[in-house]
Amino acid sequence: MRILIAALLLALATLPAATQDRTIDDAIEAAIEEAIRPGFAAFEAEAHSMAQAVATLCASPSDAAMEASRGRFDSLVDAWGRVEFIRLGPLSQDNRLERILFWPDRRGRGLNQIQAVIATGDETALSADTLAGKSVAVQGLAALEYALFGTGSDQIAAGQASERCAYALAISRNVSTIAGAVHDGWQAESGIALLWRNPADDNPLFRDEGEQINGLVKLVGDAFEIIKVQRIDPVLRDDAASMRPKSALFWRSDNWVPSLAANIAGLQALVDAADLQATVDQERARFIGAMNFELANAARALGRTSLPVQAIAEDDEAYDRMTYVRLVVDGLATVSATRLKEIYDLSPGFSSLDGD
Amino acid sequence: MQRFGATKLIGRRVFLRATGAGFAASLLPSGGEALAGTSAVFASAYRDRAGAFGIALLSEDGAIVHRYALPARGHDLVRQPNGDMLVAFARRPGTFAALFDLGRSREPRIMAAPSGRHFYGHGAFSADGRLFYATENDFEAARGVVGLYDATDGFARIGEFDTFGTGPHDIALLPDGRTLVVANGGIETHPDYPRAKLNVPTMQPNLSFVDATTGDLIVCHALPPDLHKLSIRHLAIDGGGTVWFACQNEGDIAEPVPLIGRASMHSGAFELTDLPEHATASLRGYVGSIAANRQTGQIAISSPRGGVAFSFDPATLAILDTRNAPDLCGIAAWAAGFRFSSGDGLFDTARHDVGFDNHLAAL
Structure with missing residues (x-):
């Protein structure tokens, strides 16, 4: 120190x-317009691309498609890392933060659940709609990383792990949906951006x-x-x-x-x-x-x-x-x-x- | 209840080696005037401008009459009934509590948390002052426990029992002298990730009444599912034995929800109370302290995040007196009102060159 x-x-x-x-108004305005909104827009775009890449992988498994999906994951991690600490407003609602990334996973509970989903081919984890109702630990980037990079992930490229690929696709689409909701929340003129720009006695966050x-x-x-x-x-x-x-x-x-x-x-x-x-x-x-x-x-x-x-x-x-x-x-x-x-x-x- | 053989306090030499000379100096009996008979009536943990931590004893008019150094940040303080001991906890996830003899017949000592446990910053004495109960974290099992200490035997740890929840924080003894009430905040933590909240999406806070003699659960109250992110943290008991509890919202604070509630073991009542909307909003989702004045029946709460503290009538829930100051948090019932302290060094109208921690204890 x-x-x-x-x-x-x-x-x-x-x-x-x-x-x-x-x-101060200028500073907040610029933070929202020049960093936060573009940051969440980029994250949403990367999440959308991720889901597209995994959809291609699952439809036509190959080494090249696997490599493309893994590459998209790297880009998604980068886009997420740039905005993950803006834990104000939309990201703090509806467990979105933890649904995108459950971390730290101190006792490996999340990993155990992810491995169980893959081992059992849990059908409720194979579509984004039903996955969204499951434990936050199996919904987000940590789960997607395990599906695409963890033990046994190479079987996806060989076309021998269709359920695992379907799980990766469900996660990708789920993250894409959440990313869209966070982006929309920041874009809305009636939400957090309005509150942050307009301090007032009756403003619940910024007096x-x-x-x-x-x-x-x-x-x-x-x-x-x-x-x-x-x-x-x-x-x-x-x-x-x-x-x-x-x-x-x-x-x-x-x-x-x-x-x-x-x-x-x-x-x-x-x-x-x-x-x-x-x-x-x-x-x-x-x-x-x-x-x-x-x-x-x-x-x-x-x-x-x-x-x-x-x-x-x-x-x-x-x-x-x-x-x-x-x-x-x-x-x-x-x-x-x-x-x-x-x-x-x-x-x-x-x-x-x-x-x- | 699980009972143990007595565990020893940490060795003085070992502890001094670990904590340094500043703390050592404050342990010496010559470090200040004898306190018995002085005007010290309040106590609070503090951090000074140089970043050093300690305990301040204050007079009724707000003067600091004595300081004890601490090796790390302190939190709540508890005065022994029928005795002179003052227990000061390290802030969670602290591993020590400092034991001060306000009569100065014994040197200050340090009570270390046992292996596999850390303190949560709060505790309570039995009615006769012979036993001490501390909220602790069995962190590998993510289980709250009450550590049981024998105040007549150097605070040897003699047992523990369940708090029937995760992340216990404040604890208080009911006027019946045999029932403990525990605020199980519901938040799981582990020393590997200090102060990280590991289970917010699934947290389940509750208020548990526990038999202090057997460790048996008497009744456990949980909040409705849609309010499961309201961490029940602090407690105050009014003159009629009603337990007032104060919460901190781990959810979206842009949507204000009630942060104060009350429970009665006798009637079985358990409810959140609807303070006026503007008052709830001013708390910014976070109540740092709560106190009950048994003389007037009034309740006071504070929010350092909102920079506000106010008292209210428990019957009508009308706000009676509001104070605004940055980082306002410590409250103690005193005479027919309340005294307040802040992280900014405020003690009522007196200003000190220290930041007071969240809690202010009336001695």
């Missing part, structure tokens, strides 16, 4: 200052400008904390020898690092769109600029790590790089929850972090 603070201070000295020419900006600051801070605590810490642990690659999200499809990179890219897009630096005076703008600088450093480090998670444990340089990413994300989580809130005269929320 001290290293990160020192890096932030160093960055402060070199970054250009901004001017205070942007209102004033402070709550407006707090919505964005909290979203970003929570994202950093989740990335560190749920996505990186359980995998990296204290040293390379004790790494747990199979605790990594999307390890079967080699998408652990790419999903983290997508997370960081999505958060960068959000803060870039909001252009928070222009909402505060020069001194405060420098601090926000330094945070952006560190965010870019994390993105670069992830971009240079192309190894599957299993191989990172065997590569000192890659492990150190991921440790660096963890350090940066940890620091960003802390300063988002403290200093960034102070910049906007928001209470650090010591008593309201979560669930106590």
